[in-house]
Amino acid sequence: MTTIQKVADLAGVSTATVSRALAGKKSVSATTKARVEAAAKQLGYVASSAASSLASGRNRNIGVVVPFLDGWFYMRVLKGAHDALSDAGYDLTLYHLDQSATESASRTNPRRERLFDEFLxxxxxxxxxxxSLELTDxxxxxxxxxxxxxxxxxxxxxGALTLSIDDTAIARLATEHLIxxxxxxxxxxxxxxVLDLDFHLPANRRVGYEAALAAHGLTANPLLVRFADFTIAGGYRATLQLLGDPRIAPTAVFxxxxxxxxGAIMAARDLGKKVPDDLSIIGIDGHELGEFFGLxxxxxxxxxxxRLAAEAVLRILDGEPVTAQNVPLPFELIVRRSTSAPADR
Structure with missing residues (x-):
């Protein structure tokens, strides 16, 4: 049976250094850490998670809670967090609230109560x-x-370090691109x-859309606004409604x-509209299929x-002081072939 002493002997270090190196402690140099990891791999040594927890006082586990599991955005956030935590030797425990708008407003979701009253x-x-979870006081x-x-x-x-995305500014940028x-x-x-939960992402993006229109002297027309569920099917149905309404004639969709x-691109094409000649379309996210759609x-x-959130929590666990409470997250306009000047320009 391979022991930590054998790993220490092969790597030429103490057992304490082996323990610190395999726990990812910053006090161990990169060269020493690599030598210890190589020795452990050669000998087939795997540190006991129970012993490691007792020695460090940590579970080497970070909890991540999301409101939905069926959205591309949340899955990509989880991937970024998982990759960063895995690289640091930490596990990720996922908590899914699956909350409705009513539950979010009243904070009576049983899963939410168990999360805070039991798990933590x-x-x-x-x-x-x-x-995307607005915690109560x-x-x-x-x-x-x-x-x-x-x-x-x-x-x-x-009171907590937050990585914030400015949904109003994002929506305004998208709308101003079309203008x-x-x-x-x-x-x-x-x-x-139903999706206007916690930080009110849908509402804030509509505020940004209307603010951009107002800044350029354009009047917001309620008939030009439709609602969907952040899915391709939802966007498809909403666009069919928009383009089928004889009272309006949009040349662009945000x-x-x-x-x-x-979904809007697919609906427009099914109705014989050319994108972007007849209808320009812009979205928000940076979806991996965006390039395929020319979006x-x-x-x-x-x-x-x-990744940034995972790295931040690990830095705090390592004793690094928090120097900021609210860190703005980056966003960027990526122009592809789904938007152009209207046909009459």
């Missing part, structure tokens, strides 16, 4: 990442009481009321997600969001 109190995780206080670092993604959390091309009849496909924008988008780099 049982010390199963060393830290906590909340994705009581929940934040509980996290502080048990001494677990909390990182938020999506909106400001009082700069010469479009004046710009439709918007936003998220429906969809609040790339998947809805992809102009505002990329918000979801994998980067997850």
């Amino acid at each position: 109190r049982r010390q199963r995780v060393d830290g906590f990442i909340a994705v 009581a929940e934040l206080e509980l996290i502080r009481t048990i001494g677990k670092p909390a990182i938020g993604i999506g909106g400001p959390l009082p 700069a091309l010469g479009h004046r009849e710009i439709a918007h496909i936003g998220g429906d009321a 969809a609040a997600s790339d998947e809805m924008a992809m 102009t988008t505002i990329s918000q780099f979801p994998e980067t969001q997850g």
Whole structure:
């Protein structure tokens, strides 16, 4: 049976150094860490997770909670977080709230209550990442009481480090791109009321859309606004409604997600419309299929969001002081072939 002493002898270090190296401690140099890992691999040594936890006082496990599991965006955030945690020797425990709009408003979701009243109190995780989840004062206080670092993604959390995306600014940038091309009849496909949870992403993106119109002297027309569920099918149905309404004649569509924008492209083509000659379409996310669809988008780099959040919680666990409470996340306009000047320009 391979022991930690054999690994230490082969690597030429102490057993304490082996323990620190395999635990990913920064006090061990990169050269020494590589030598220890090579020795452990050669001997087939795997550190006991129980012993490691007892020695370090950590579970080497980070909890990540998301409101939905069926959205591309959340899966990419999780991938970014998982990759960063795995590289650091940490596991990821996923908590899924599956909440409705009513539950979000009342905070009576049973899963949510168990998460904060049981799972966190049982010390199963060393830290906590909340994705698009607006924590209550009581929940934040509980996290502080048990001494677990909390990182938020999506909106400001009082007293906790938060990586925030400015949904109003993103939507405004998308709409202003269409206006700069010469479009004046710009439709918007936003998220429906069921999805207007916590940080109110759908509402904020509509605010950005309307603010861009107002800044350029354009009047927001309620008939140009439709709602969907952030899916390709939802965007498809909403676009059929838009283009089938004889009272309006949009030349461009701003969809609040790339998947809805992809659905809009498919609906336009099924109705004999050419994209972008007859209808320009822009989305938000930076979806990996965007290039295939030729979709102009505002990329918000979801994998980067997850990675940054994971790296932040690990830095706090290593004792690094928090120097900022709210860190803005990057976004970028990526222009492809789904947008152009309207035909009459």
